[in-house]
Amino acid sequence: MQLIKILTISSVCWPLAAGLLTGLFVKSHRLAHRLCVLGMLLSFLSIIWLCIQFMSGSQQAIVVDLMQWSSLPNLNAKIGLCFDAFAIMMCLMVSAVALLIHIYSIGYMQDDIGYVRFFSLISLFSFAMLFLIATNNLIGLFLGWESISLFSYFLIGFYYYKNRAAEANFKAFLINRFGDCAFCLGLALLIYHCKSTAYADVYANINLLANTSLNIFNNPVQLTTLIGCLFFIGAMSKSAQIPLHIWLPDSMEGPTPVSALLHAATMVTAGVYLLARFGSMIEFSAGLKLVITVIGATGALFLGMMALCEADIKRIIAFSTLSQLGYMMVAIGLGAYHIAIFHLIMHAFFKACLFMAAGSVIVGLHHEQNIFKMGGLWSSMPITGLCFFLSALSLSGIPPFSGFYSKDLILSVAQASTPASFLGYYVYDAILLGCLVTPLYIFRVYWTVFCGPENHQHGEVCESPWTIRFPMTILAILSIGAGALTLPFFVGPDALNIVPALPDTSAITRLNQFINKIVTGGLLIHALREPALAFSIGGVVLSWIIYKRKPQWTTRHQTWLAIPEYILRNQYGFDWVYNNIIVTFFSGCARTCQKVGEQYLINRTIENRVSQNIVIGAEKFSRVQTSYLNRYFAIMSVALAGLIGISLFYSGIL
Amino acid sequence: MLRSIIILTSMMLVLTAFVGMIINRRNLIVMLLCVEMIFLSANINFVYFSRFHQHVHGQVMALMIIVVAAAESAVALALMVLMYRQYHTVDSSKLVNIRG
Amino acid sequence: MNIPILSLILWHGLIAAIIMSQLARSSIWLQKSTAVIISMLGCGLTGYLWYGFIPNQAFQFVEKVPWIAHLGAFYHLGVDGISLNLVILTMIIVFLSILSICVIQEKNIASACTWVFLVQAMSIGAFLALDGLLFYLFWEASLLPMFLYIGLCGGGNRWFAARKYFLFSLFGSLFFLVSILYLGLKAGDFSFSSFYQLQLNLNEQLLLFTAFTLAFAIKLPMFPLHSWLPDAHTQASTSGSMLLAAILLKLGGYGFMRFNLPITPDASMLLAPLMTVLSIIAIIYIGFVAAVQSDIKRLIAYASISHMGMITLGLFVAYLMPGSVQESTRIIGISGVLVHMISHGLSSAGLFLCFGLVYHRLGTRDIKDYGGLMRVMPIYSGFFMLFILSNIGFPGTAGFVGEFFVIYATCAANLWLAGLAVLTMVLSATYSLGLVKQVFYGRVNNMQLLTVMDINWSEKLLLGLLSLMIIGVGIAPDIITASSVHAIKNTVLFVKSGQS
Amino acid sequence: MQIHYFLAELLLIIGLLGLLLLKQIVKNHESQTRAYVIGLYLTTIVLLIWTQADFNGKTIQDGLFIVDKLSLMVKLLVLGFGLATVVFFDQPILRCGLPVVETYFLIGIQTVGMMLTIACVNWISLFVCLELMYLPIYALIGLHTTNRDAQEAACKYIIMGAFSTGVLLYGISLIYAVSGTFELQALIAPSLTTALNKATFLGLDPEQSLFLIGGLLVLIALCFKLGVVPFHLWVRDVYEGGLYAAVSLIASAPKLVLVLVWSRVFFDSELSSLKNITWIIFSIGLVSMFFGHFLALVQERIRILLAYSSLAHMGFVLLALGLMSQMGHEAAMVYTIGYTVTIALVFLVLSGMIVNGRRVVLIEDLKGLSITQPSLAFLLLIAIFSLLGLPPFAGFMLKVRVLTALIESQYLGIAVLTLIPSVVAACYYINMIHLMYFQKGNEVSIVESHYSSIQSLLLITGGVFIIGVGIYPSELFQWVSGFYPS
Structure with missing residues (x-):
């Protein structure tokens, strides 16, 4: 068994070793990228080997204990690794994309x-x-959680000499840090109530947690809901849900591979991973699940619409990530955790491919990012165009592509199990409209960049080198075939139970039966009966008409489009709110504290004034002593008489 | 009865000495005189009460006081002579050179 | 253990100071090498002490010699879990500040080293003393070398800062003296064990509590009495700031643990809410104030005040826990306080050291003069970033461990307090990363910056040593918690007696 | 009268008289006379120890005088101070042209006076010896004929001193009138009714009132001589006027003697009528502490600053004396010993310093001393921190001793009250250190000082005493407490 132990540790630690080595010692470019790619490859291969071991074995989680974190009384804090089905799936995706x-x-x-x-x-x-x-414990989770936001801070601020990059990474880290506050509080509560940091113990006494309740504003609140809320706030900041999403568009300041890796595939999905990992926590409170679905749905629709009037190619894809994250949150909210993870993995592939295509376009046009300054690149960059087209189709959920499988599953689950209340309808309608909007904005980019009139001044544009084309094509292939291939692992009778220790409440069983019924009956047939597919195809056709055939429509209908366009361009005023209200409030508050502190310090100077008064008083006193001899005697006689008088009086003689 | 009269006289003498020192604005020598008066008023007490207690200690003390008072005034006058050489006056209100 | 190891460690500092003061006229190289060798010897001694220390026993290596027979005060030294870690921290920080003096300064190295060794001797004396009067003697004596060090080798208006520091500390410690004398006379002799067995009625305890808190609140700058620290730091030299931040502030925390909690449990119980409110204010208010500082050293000073607020919170939250909470949560809370003290010592020493290196090159403390340092000194900014992370409380570095345990204990006590305490993570991130943004990112606008050289091998060694320790404590805080659990269990027993 | 107990004093007197006779032969050679006087002092010390060491603690009641361990100890200290003054008087004599033989004669007689006062237990002998002690001091200040301040100080001092002795005398006369005996313990012996019949006097019960007034007058006279607030007026002028070496003698030795006399007079205060005196003494002590430290805050001249700080320190001693218990007296004695050594050290260090041609007058003159005279600056540093009462130095242990005495006799409030003025004291003390140490480069005043080997040896012993007592005080505590007749 020693071999498995070494392989699991090494699968995680190869990139660490490579990263540290290159960071500290390597100077030459060639050695650097060789070392890192080798590290990543080894880690990918060892994860595949682990996956094979896991599949062939009795699907037992592979657990490895690393060290004892702290030996405090009745708090077992051991740090270790555990590869269960969920972790292996995610690690496969992450290492592949990385x-x-x-x-x-x-x-x-x-x-x-x-x-x-x-x-x-x-x-x-x-x-x-x-x-x-x-990792298999909460401390490791928080360590990983914070270090990915730290590395995103470094990578967004990679071009450190640009002031905008400095602003972006500061904002990103702060918002992540705000979420981490809530997350850390939730962690502390969880560890306190389970007396240990290991997941196993947490899952063991989930029911105990569900029954205990803390009273806030002296009405009892179920502990799991409270921890669930705190975790959700953490997830919101990390996976850029609606109020805390403002950092993602700005994080496009970083180089494109960073946007591809962090802000599309891996980092932003950490929030979804967290909620899925602790799905059993959220399961116990319907209210929380509803909140998650509503926020997810609003994100899916409205954040997607912002991409419609964006000019920068990377920001458009960033907005599409925001909307896809909304979809995942909806799936989480509805209790379909494995579908959310399925969509997460599929989304990683086609979104990374989109970013790579955008990157190769940017490289081709010497760092030009405005789509209206590009055009007609299909002829000069056919492969990039094809990959972009395929992943765009997969993104908008067109049947044979992998995007269709996961997105359609989410929509059908939403249709089936959203509560029959106004909010339920709102959620379903929002994600339905989302399906319409997504192809609109992504194909708008496609038509203007690849098929529209050639209005870039760069003359001869050549296809990017093989190192860019090769990974892009692989991802394009994955975004075509991955959906169909991996569907049975996630859904259906012999699926791996991704989310550990799910309480088998009636809602969960009903949901699983419904999904099994759809999958066995063939997803495509089911989709035909659903409006979702119609909306997606309609969206594609609509975008073809608006942006390819009749580009002049947009110019002609300038007037009544002006107001919505203004709203969307200013991202519903979130940025304005952030800069003017929150930042000014904070700095105003800090300045008043400082001024009050100053005044307080000035009070201190008042204290100085008090000390000055003492000095002045002392000076007056010292002038009493005028060195006149007879004044001395006068003072002394008075003192003499006074003392004798007092003592006589007190001793009762007088 | 006589006892209280004696104490009264010595108290009167001491009080006059005190008043003398306070009222006298100018002259250092007068201040010295008043100090000597205090010595002598104490002397009265000692002499009378030595007789009252029928033992000689009081008178011995009186003698001692006179001797010491003499030495005292000798040193005081010597110092005043030296001061006179510097200040050319015996007026105590001129002795204000030390400030601060 | 027949050799009196504790006296050796204690008087090592003094002997070193005397040696260094004699070397004032010798060659620079000789001064530097002797200082480093002596300091290494000190670390060796502490290593020997750490090696010989058995984790689950109370006071070890105890030495008791009659000192002032008249008052019943003994020269009584002993070490337990808490004081062992603080002594090791002192030795390390002194070693680093000696190295920083050798690396940065070119002239009057001998005098600077004398003051550093004196501060080491006095603070180690305070940590090791088990006798009230002896503790007070070292506690008060540690004020002198620091005052003279700020005054002699400080910056512009160092006199103002030194005077403020001296008067504040003196004011606090005088009341502390009267309370120790009162206790000593009431208990017969001055040893801590007899203090702990004293049965004091409530208003006696309240009086003593206020006297102790006044002294320790000034030393560990709690909120209302903190205004001396920023001035002292801005004027002190680099090694002076390192000593002040890393060692002398811990005296306050150590005092709380040794005096307030055990001797006056009922009064601490009564006043725990007030103290927690003050520490919460310290965390949040000072966090805000730190965000708008224009002077780098002043910002780091305010940061350490906010961290000290975390420490007092951890100490007094142990009293707010309802009876139902097991005793182990209190142990975790207070060991979190100890770890946080040590981690704050390391990270703030690191920050001051880093700033000292830049100040040595550029000579200005104003943030506006800096910008785009990342391009000019990349390695330096890497180290600075690590210390900033530990200052923020980033998991994996020392800063996180203490903070997390204190938040864990506050959760058990009262959720709202925990909510406010957790805010410190955001606030510390704001002012620390605001500093990083202004200093390291963006364009190089101060042309003088371009001529600056990155750190050389000796500076790298110095910073590397410190960052190794910070990451070490962050990854395995067990080094500190394992040895101090027993000692903290004893202090927690008093907390419990306070409640019953 | 066993003469051999007073051989030491006799030897000193004869030696000094011999010195006067030899005046013509020696022709004012300053160094020979000084060597002669130093030799004289050393022989008296040796003789004193030899003659009085064999009494193994029994007190010989000799009517006027007493010989016990306590007086031996204080005599040795007084001789030490006298010796220090003699050693340090060479520069003032040369610089200010004082008559050589007369100065040493006066210092010698003053020491004899102090040694005799220590031994007195009878009012008569006490009065005479007190005068014997103080007259040479008045003369010593007046010797500096060319300096106006010195003359002014001498005149004021002699008149004020005479006035206070007058008050003392009148107090004694009243006590004698009531008690009929000249025993110092008269104030304590309660059995007085036999001597007086119960005739009323001015409607007052005679025994009570006269006794009380007498006791009070004695107390006031002693307070005057110690220089405590209501009677402190002479302190400033004398300290400013006199020479440094003379002032160091005035500031140290007499205070020691007075504390001893005080503890003899008010030893155990069962005396009913004077019971409420404790609060008066406390109030005087506290007022003088506050007054002394606050006024010292605003002074520019160093000697006036030290005068006011001595006022405050004497107030603190008064608090200990006010307890009127053996513990109080021991604490007061220990504090006075420590304080007098430190203040003597400070004055003697300042006496040797010349700042651009003249002696140190303003505090600013100390500017940059650490650069020009590092060893002197270090000595002053130790002395100042000891005066302030900081731990590694003697001042702290003395303060602890007095505070424990106060707290043990349930006066916690007073102990806390004494802390506030010591914080104020910190302000002006560290200001001196600031001037000495924290000045850099240009604004440094040139200070030269030349000390002979004996002088620097004495200064170093003073420094060692301060640090030694600071670290290991039980030696001094043992030495003092052993002497009081329990």
């Missing part, structure tokens, strides 16, 4: 001065993500 992005960034970053630093940071990030997924 490997491809390593290869991709060889091509993308070759003329950048921070090349070595970039590779070490990317590898360290992959280690952090793998550790987050593979």
Whole structure:
């Protein structure tokens, strides 16, 4: 068994070793990317080997204990790794995407001065993500959680000489940190009530947690709901849900591989992973699940619409990530955790492919990011165009592509199990409209960039080198076939139970029966009866009409489109709120504290004034002593008489 | 009865000495005189009460006081002579050189 | 253990100071090498002590010699879990500040080293003393070398800062003296064990509690009495700030643990809410104030005040826990306080050291003069980033462990307090990363920056040593908690007696 | 009268008289006379120890005088102070042209006076010896004929001193009138009714009122001589006027003697009428502490600052004396010993310093001393921190001793009250250290000082005493407490 132990540890730690080595010692570019890609490859291969072991074995979770974190009384805090079905699935996806992005960034970053630093940071990030997924205790979870936001801070601020990058990574880290506050509080509560940090103990006494309740504002609140809320706030900040999403569009300041790896595939999905990992916690409170679905649905629709009037290609894809994350949150909220994870993995593939295509376009046009300054690139960059087209189709959920499988499952689950209340209808309608909007904005990019009139001044544009094309094509293939291939692992009778220790409440069993029924009956047939597919195809056709055939429509209908366009361009005023209200409130508050502190300190100077009064008083006193001899005697006689008088009086003689 | 009269006289003498020192604005020598008066008023007490207690200690003390008072005034006058050489006056209100 | 190891460690500092003061006229190289060798010897001694320390026993290596027979005060030294860790921290920080003096300063190295060794001797004396009067002697004596060190080798208006520091500490410790004398006379002799067995009625305890808190609140700057620390730090030299931040602030925390909790449990029970409110204010208010500082050293000073607020919170939250909570949560809370003390010592020493290196090159403390340092000194900014992370409380570094255990204990006591305490993570992130943004990111606007060289091998060694320790404590805090659990269990027993 | 107990004093007197006779032969050679006087002092010390060491603690009641361990100890200290003054008087003599033989004669007689006062237990002998002690001091200040301040100080001092002795005398006369005996313990012996019949006097019960007034007058006279608030007026002028070496003698030795006399007079205060005196003494002590430290805050001249701080320290001693118990007296004695050694050290260090041609007058003159005279600056540093009462130095242990005495006799409030003025004291004390140590470069005043080997030896012993007592005080505590007749 020693071999498995070493392999599990090494699968996570290869990228760490590679990252540290390149970061500290390597200087040459070639050695740097070789080392990192090798590290990532080894980690990917060992995870595949583990997956085979897991599948062939009796699907037992592979657990490895690393060290004893602290030996405090009745708090067992051991740090270790555990590869169960869920972790293996995620690790496979993360290491695959990370490997491809390593290869991709060889091509993308070759003329950048921070090349070595970039590779070490990317590898360290992959280690952090793998550790987050593979750890078997809450302390390791929080360590992974914080380190991915730290590496995103470094990577967003990679071009440190740009002030906007400094602003973006500061904002990103702060919002993540805000979420981590709630998350840490939830962790502390959880550890306190389970007396241990290991997942196994947490799952063991989930029911105990469900019954205990704390009274806040002296009405009892179920502990699991409270911890669930805190975890959800943490997930909201990490997976950019509606109020805390403002950092993701700005995080496009980082290089494109970073956007592809972090802000599309791996980091932003950590929130979904967390909620899925502790699904059993959320299961106990219907209210919380409803809140999650509503926030997810609003995110899915409205954040997607913002992409409609965005000019920067990377920000458009970032907005699409926001909306897809909304879909995952809806799936989580509805209790279909394994479907959320399925969509997460599929989304990782086609979103990473989209970003890579965008990256290769940017490289081709010498770092031009505005889609209206590109056009007609199909002829000069056919492969990028094809990959973009395929992943766009998969994104908008067109049947044969993998996007269709996961998105359609979410929609059918939503239709089946959303509560029959106004909110339930709102959720379903929102994600339905989302299916319409998604193809609109993604194909708008496609038509304007690849098929529209050629209005870039770069003359001859050549296809990007093989290091960019090769990973892009692999991801395009994955976004075609992955859905059909991996569907049985997630859904259906012999699926792996992804979410551990799910309480088999009636809702969960009903949901599973419904999903099994759809899958056995053939997903495509079921989809035909659903409006979702119609909306997706309709969206594609609509975008073809608006942006390909009649581009002049948009110019002609300028007037009544002006107001919604203004709203969408300003991202519903979130940025304005953030900059003017929250930031000014905080700095105003800090300045008043400082001023009050100053005044307080000035009070202190009042104290100084008090000391000055003492000095003045002392000076007056010292002037009493005028060195006139007879005044001395006068004072002395008075004192003499006074003393004698007092003592006589007190001793009762007088 | 006589006892209280004696104490009264010595108290009167001491009080006059005190008043003398306070009222006298100018002259250092007068202050010295008043101090000597205090010595002598104590002397009265000692002499009378030595007789009252029928033992000689009081008178011995009186003698001692006179001797010491003499030495005292000798040193005091010597110092005043030296001061006179510097200040050319015996007026105590001129002795204000030390400030602060 | 027949050799008196504790006296050796205690007087090592003094002998070192005397040696260094004699070397004032010798060559620079000789001064530097002797200082480093002596300091290494000190670390060796502490290592020997740590090696010989048995984790689950109360006071070890006890030495008791009659000192002032008239008052019943003894020269009584002993070490237990808490004081062992603090002594090791002192030795390490002194070693690092000696190294920083050798690396940064070119002239009057001998005098700076004398003051550093004196502070080491006095603070180790305070940590090891088991006799009230002896504790007070070292506690008060540690004030002198620091005052003279700030005054002699400080910055511009060092006199103002030194005077403020001296008067604040003196004011607090005088009341502390009267209370110790009162206790000593009431208990017969001055040893801590007899203090702990004293049965004091409530208003006696309240008086003593206020006297103790006044002294320790000034030393560990609690909220209302903190205004001396920023001035002292801005004027002190680099090694002076390191000593002040890492060792002398811990005296306050140590005092709370040794005096307030055990001797006056009922009064602490009564006043625990007030103290927690003050520490919460310290965390949040000072967090805000730190965010708008324009002077880097002043910002780091305010950061350490906010961390000290965390420590007092951890100490007094043990009293707010309802009876139903097991005793082990209190043990976790207070061991969290100890770990946080040590981690704050390391990280703030690191920050001051880093700033000292830059100040040595550029000579200005104002944030506006810095910008885009990342391009000019990449390795330096890596180390600075690590210390900032530990300051924020990033898991994996020392800063997180203490903070997490204190938040864990506060959760058990009262959720709202925990909510407010957790805010410290955001606030510390704001001012720390705001500093990083202004200093390291963005364009290089101060041309002088371009001529600056990155850190050389000796500075790298120095910073590397410190960052190793910070990551070590972060990854395996067991080094500290294992040895101190027994000692903390004893202090917690008093907390319990306070409640019953 | 066993003469051999007073051989030491006799030897000193004869030696000094011999010195006067030899005046013509020696022709004012300053160094020979000084060597002669130092030799004289050393022989008296040796003789004193030899003659009085064999009494193994029994007190010989000799009517006027007493010989016991306590007086031996204080005599040795007084001789030490006298010796220090003699050693340090060479510069003032040379610089200010004082008559050589007369100065040493006066210092010698003053020491003899102090040694005799220590031994007195009878009012007569006490009065005479007190005068014998103080007259040379008045003369010593007046010797500096060329300096106006010195003359002014001498005149004021002699008149004020005479006035206070007058008050003392009148107090004694009243006590004698009531008690009929000159025993110092008269104030304590309660059995007085036999001597007086119960005739009323001015409607007052005679025994009570006269006795009380007498006791009070004695107390006031002693307070005056110690220099405590209501009677402190002479302190400032004398400290400012006199020479440094003379002032160091005035500031140290007499205070020691007075505390001893005080503890002899008010030893155990069962005396009913004076019971409420404790609160008066406490109030005087506290007022003088506050007054002394606050006023010292605003002074520019160093000697006036030290004068007011001595006022405050004497107030603190008064608090200990006010307890009127053996513990109180021991604490007061220990504090006075420690304080007098420190203040003597400070004055003697300052006496040797010349700041651009003149002696140190302002505090600013100390500016940058650590650069020009590092060893002197270090000595002053130790002395200042000891005066402030900081731990590694003697001042702290003395303060602890007095505070324990106060707390043990349930006066916790007073103990806490004494803390506030010591914080104020910190302000002006560390200001001196600031001037000495924290000045850099240009604004440094040139201070030269030349000390002979004996002088520097004495200064170093003073420094060692301060640090030694600070670290291991039980030696001094043992030495003092052993002497009081329990």
